[in-house]
Amino acid sequence: MNTEAKFILSAPIMQTGGKIRLKLESVYRCEICNTVYNNRDICLKCELNHLIPTEIKSCRYSPITVNEKGYPNSITIKFNDGSEAIYKRG
Numbered sequence: 377m378n379t380e381a382k383f384i385l386s387a388p389i390m391q392t393g394g395k396i397r398l399k400l401e402s403v404y405r406c407e408i409c410n411t412v413y414n415n416r417d418i419c420l421k422c423e424l425n426h427l428i429p430t431e432i433k434s435c436r437y438s439p440i441t442v443n444e445k446g447y448p449n450s451i452t453i454k455f456n457d458g459s460e461a462i463y464k465r466g
């Protein structure tokens with residue numbers, strides 16, 4: 377047995393008489409932001425809290441003399457609850 381193998385066996389495996397034991401844990405992951413929670417209700421609250429974009433309402437641009445890349449300076453987004461928000465380039 378080489379030194380590296382001795383080190384591995386001296387970890388928690390030795391405390392269980394050499395048997396490998398794995399512990400199964402259930403967690404919940406918000407499918408919108410990918411945050412992991414132990415609590416189902418908080419995870420559900422997180423997922424329902426996210427507003428989902430449904431439409432680009434408008435875009436504002438600068439002329440090519442100012443912005444050669446062509447990306448909009450700001451966009452107005454409509455969300456699934458009917459609200460709107462303006463997002464600007466940083």
Ligand SMILES: [Zn+2]
Nearest residue numbers: 406409422423
């Ligand atoms: Zn979330």
